[in-house]
Amino acid sequence: MSRKKTILYLALPGLFFLLPPFLNTYWVDVLNNIGIYAILALSLNLIVGHAGLFNLGHAAFYAVGAYTAAILNTHFHIPVLWLIPLCGLTAGLFALIIARPIIHLRGDYLCIVTIGVGEIVRIALINNVFGITGGANGIFGISRPSLFGVVLRTPHHFFYLIWIFVGITIFLFHLLEYSRVGRALNYLREDEVAAEGNGINTAYFKLVAFVVGAAWAGMVGNIYAAKMTIISPESFSFWESVLMFAIVILGGAGSIPGVLLGSFLIVGLPEAFREFANARMLIFGAAMVLMMIFRTQGLLPPKPRTYDLPEAREGEGRG
């Protein structure tokens, strides 16, 4: 990476983290929402963008994480942020159980099944499954999280929690993208048969992507529960899944900068034009159609992978 780029990559987040003191509560809260959706979309990006698995039920895993946090916090008074790993674990486990039998389904079939799973989870939450989800009203009274002795209350506090989580997510997912797993996923997305022919266990890698993505959404669920202190099934409807999906597709499937841009545009822009709030979904719909026709790869598509070739020796042509 060139020096200039390094400086840019360090300066931009630095400036961003200096923003909150200059913004009022409302806009900081908007940034928090953008951050939450950015992490959700990044986790979905692993499934949709990298593995090419159409998942339209991502809100289900988000819900599992949020409800894990809410139930354990309200019943056993475990500090909510301590539950982050456990929320990831339950969401990941749930995804594993769900995905294991359906992972071989082809594109659009998988899409339909994940919609079905999302709906079943939502209906289960409304019906107060096992008597612990609080039915249609949801769960309230989740305690405020505290970090290093500071109780997080205002949007300004949560800004740092959420955006540091975004930063960690970007860093880890960037590493994952350039790892063996990332390459395997991209390979099987491009050509499943060829990937399998080259010794990639496609079912295994698809499952890895699905479970890791879901676990990450579960952890975001925890943050969401901590931020809202009240959760209900309404927050995990099909439209949440569609929103995350739209962010990934419009921003650029498989590209971290694309997904970030998508989150800012899709979650942030409607806040700037509140008078058109009703037409928001209408514009998304039209944008999705137009995007597929004119720019299938999204606004900021991933750059093709580059590999450094070993320096050519004297007298050897580069062809």
Place this chain on the structure above:
Amino acid sequence: MEQFFQQLTNGLAVGGIYALIALGYTMVYGVLKLINFAHADLFTLGAYLGLTLLTSMALTNHLGPLWGTLVLALMVMGLIGLVGALLDRVAYRPLRSSPRLSAVVSALGASIFLQNTVMLVYGARFQVYPQNILPTAAIDLGGLSVPVVRFLVLATSLIMMGGLYLFIQKTKIGTAIRAAAIDQEAARLMGIDVNRVILMVFLVGPALGGLAGLMVGLYYGQINFTMGWGYGLKAFTAAILGGIGNIPGAMVGGLLLGLIEAMGAAYISMAWKDAIAFCVLIVILIARPTGLLGERVAEKV
């Protein structure tokens, strides 16, 4: 026993509606191998257009309930058919040669667009159909009183299904549709205008979906802009249940799913009624992805 027969007739009526919507999914899937997500919203649009035409033109006042409803149904079918054809022209046709998943995303986008158009035009609240159109009488079946409407709904769907079956099996364009569904390229080489076939599919499928929307409005009395989502997903489940791409399969699947759901609501749990259909969907995709009437095809799923 009485509950059983009530649920049986109710399930068959609802199943008939599912079957009508499922036909649209299955026809489009048969020819284009595309899940037309927007089909559900054409169904919703049918219900709303029906309401608008009904209240603004007062057809049933001028022509009487029977002819009025018939003319209304034909108008809704025609209009929704045209919207379907337009949808194909705008959202799907430019993507014919793109990867299939691009078309799926476009279908999703079109669905969101249509649903929100309905919301912006008609508002987000429930709209109520006039209640004086369909007969409210009940038939006495050996001590069991069953509303006539259920039979009307079932009969209408059966007639439409029968008509469609004859259309597909006996007419020239129906034969062309079947040919294009088997192998588009070969059909093209045999001199079939595949674009015309696709246009036909997008006229007929949505027309049936629009009719189903009108029927739901008349049968249940109230409609909402999000209702297409539930009906659409269930109808799609019905199409998969019968074997997607298979027209008699969609009919059987629709009726069967209506029955399963009605029985499940009565004997298992009312609150879990909506989840039952999705469980059926998941089980059938895991156990027998080609559906009940679909033939085994290796590359189907």
